[in-house]
Amino acid sequence: MPLLHAQSISAGYGDSRAISDVILTLQNGELLALVGANGAGKSTLLRVIAGAHRPTAGTVSFKDSDISRLTDFHRNKLGISLVPEGRRLFASMTVIENLIVGAGSGRAGAWNVESVVETLPMLKPLLKRNASRLSGGQQQAVSIGRALMSNPEVLLLDEVSLGLAPIIIDELYESLSVVRQSGLGIILVEQDLARTIAVADRIMCLLEGHVVLEGKSGDLTHDQITDAYFGHSIVSFSEPDLTTEEGVQA
Amino acid sequence: MIILNALVQGVLLGGLFAMAALGLSIAFGVLRVVNLAHGEIMTLGAYLAYLSLSSFGLNVWVSLLIVVPAMGVVGYWVQRLMLQRALRLSELAPLLVTFGLAIMIPNALVEVFTNDKKPLPTGDLAVQSITVVDGITIGVLPLLTLVVAIALIAGMQLFLARTKMGRYMRAAADDSDTLRLMGIDYRKVYAFAMALAFGIAALAGVFFGIRQGGVTPFDGQLTVLFAFEAVIIGGLGSLWGTLAGGIVLGIAHAIAGQISPDLPLLVGNLVFLAILVFRPTGIVRSKVAA
Numbered sequence: 206m207p208l209l210h211a212q213s214i215s216a217g218y219g220d221s222r223a224i225s226d227v228i229l230t231l232q233n234g235e236l237l238a239l240v241g242a243n244g245a246g247k248s249t250l251l252r253v254i255a256g257a258h259r260p261t262a263g264t265v266s267f268k269d270s271d272i273s274r275l276t277d278f279h280r281n282k283l284g285i286s287l288v289p290e291g292r293r294l295f296a297s298m299t300v301i302e303n304l305i306v307g308a309g310s311g312r313a314g315a316w317n318v319e320s321v322v323e324t325l326p327m328l329k330p331l332l333k334r335n336a337s338r339l340s341g342g343q344q345q346a347v348s349i350g351r352a353l354m355s356n357p358e359v360l361l362l363d364e365v366s367l368g369l370a371p372i373i374i375d376e377l378y379e380s381l382s383v384v385r386q387s388g389l390g391i392i393l394v395e396q397d398l399a400r401t402i403a404v405a406d407r408i409m410c411l412l413e414g415h416v417v418l419e420g421k422s423g424d425l426t427h428d429q430i431t432d433a434y435f436g437h438s439i440v441s442f443s444e445p446d447l448t449t450e451e452g453v454q455a
Numbered sequence: 456m457i458i459l460n461a462l463v464q465g466v467l468l469g470g471l472f473a474m475a476a477l478g479l480s481i482a483f484g485v486l487r488v489v490n491l492a493h494g495e496i497m498t499l500g501a502y503l504a505y506l507s508l509s510s511f512g513l514n515v516w517v518s519l520l521i522v523v524p525a526m527g528v529v530g531y532w533v534q535r536l537m538l539q540r541a542l543r544l545s546e547l548a549p550l551l552v553t554f555g556l557a558i559m560i561p562n563a564l565v566e567v568f569t570n571d572k573k574p575l576p577t578g579d580l581a582v583q584s585i586t587v588v589d590g591i592t593i594g595v596l597p598l599l600t601l602v603v604a605i606a607l608i609a610g611m612q613l614f615l616a617r618t619k620m621g622r623y624m625r626a627a628a629d630d631s632d633t634l635r636l637m638g639i640d641y642r643k644v645y646a647f648a649m650a651l652a653f654g655i656a657a658l659a660g661v662f663f664g665i666r667q668g669g670v671t672p673f674d675g676q677l678t679v680l681f682a683f684e685a686v687i688i689g690g691l692g693s694l695w696g697t698l699a700g701g702i703v704l705g706i707a708h709a710i711a712g713q714i715s716p717d718l719p720l721l722v723g724n725l726v727f728l729a730i731l732v733f734r735p736t737g738i739v740r741s742k743v744a745a
Contacts, residue, residue, distance in 0.1 A: 281638030295629040310638025
């Protein structure tokens with residue numbers, strides 16, 4: 206039984222369609238990376254899963270229960286937590302207040318202010334600082350910590366490294382490796398392909414709202430992902446073992 | 456000494472304006488709803504106090520123990536059943552709903568209570584005063600009003616800073632969409648904020664009624680003006696700014712009143728316009744969320 210399953214999701218904004226007929230599955234403890242150019246539909250897909258954007262078609266199941274009709278806050282209570290693009294911190298509140306609000310779902314678990322700070326050590330000296338006075342990397346750490354405070358089973362990470370310095374990105378990914386050890390499923394939207402290949406169990410590439418490549422990260426080459434990313438060739442890897450010629454179409 | 460006395464009286468009057476404006480400030484700061492029926496909610500609160508007096512023989516102050524929670528409950532359900540639904544249609548829809556309430560409430564009050572002024576007696580409290588120095592006398596009721604207004608604002612700041620619901624309200628003021636992603640039923644947060652706004656408005660309505668020697672159905676049309684002006688002068692969504700705005704407005708009224716009894720309203724409006732032109736963000740820039 207998959208932890209999360211999105212079936213035939215289509216969604217858009219007004220007349221513009223952002224994703225079409227996307228199927229996504231996430232297993233317990235798995236890290237699935239969504240890659241694709243700007244406008245490929247990655248963030249929309251995450252928002253649909255989190256319940257923050259209503260799809261035009263398709264269903265979302267969590268632990269075999271259909272949650273398609275549930276609101277975003279109900280889904281968070283079930284264990285799906287989104288780190289939104291742009292961090293979206295509560296700007297007038299301190300770091301610790303942001304973290305405390307993140308625990309609003311009341312879900313029990315190992316994550317609390319202490320364990321979050323232990324995992325994201327850059328937050329330790331910042332707890333009483335106003336969120337609006339943080340650097341981009343610090344804001345991202347708060348956003349991740351705030352999502353963890355709800356003790357999620359599925360963590361949706363949208364554009365973790367966008368606009369951040371490499372040294373900060375390294376630090377955040379180090380923290381994420383600790384987060385992974387807690388066994389939760391992660392869907393990661395990331396622009397940095399090399400980093401994605403390094404950390405992901407599985408990669409799904411979106412192009413103009415369609416899944417054009419999917420497979421275990423160890424089975425995919427950097428060139429295959431790059432080609433799919435830019436739409437140079439459409440590749441469909443629905444099974445882990447896709448090394449035959451039929452698996453790669455021009 | 457006359458000017459000094461006018462300043463003192465203005466500060467005291469400002470307490471009443473600030474109390475009237477506080478509920479409006481909360482509704483706007485958290486919900487981004489401009490409650491055009493705010494004055495009528497105040498009036499309704501005063502009528503509820505009158506009912507408590509006339510039907511149960513309660514003291515005005517004791518009646519507040521019924522009036523404030525009762526209006527809080529009304530506010531909660533007005534938000535859940537009317538304004539929340541209107542918010543789904545558009546940002547402007549709640550404005551129209553409150554406009555409708557502002558028309559319906561006084562007309563319903565006329566039907567039930569007639570246009571006659573209904574008294575809210577407080578014994579001799581209304582005429583008691585303290586002479587500070589020769590030429591400066593402080594009324595006990597205005598002083599009490601100012602103290603209650605300051606206590607309310609301080610209490611509200613503490614509530615926003617220290618309680619779980621207070622933090623949620625601040626978070627909702629910052630970014631309600633993201634608050635939803637935290638597993639928090641924003642509808643309850645909004646409704647709680649509106650309950651506070653209604654409860655405080657009702658309290659302010661009772662104080663207004665006491666000061667004016669009673670309440671009539673259309674009092675809200677004037678009190679909402681004072682409330683709006685205090686909020687705008689102080690800075691939208693700022694609680695301490697609301698107090699500052701109320702005091703600035705109160706001083707303007709009191710000084711103008713020294714010149715002519717016809718002038719306070721006009722001068723108050725001119726000060727309000729001047730603030731809008733020269734400092735549209737208000738004199739205090741912090742937010743409810745601060």
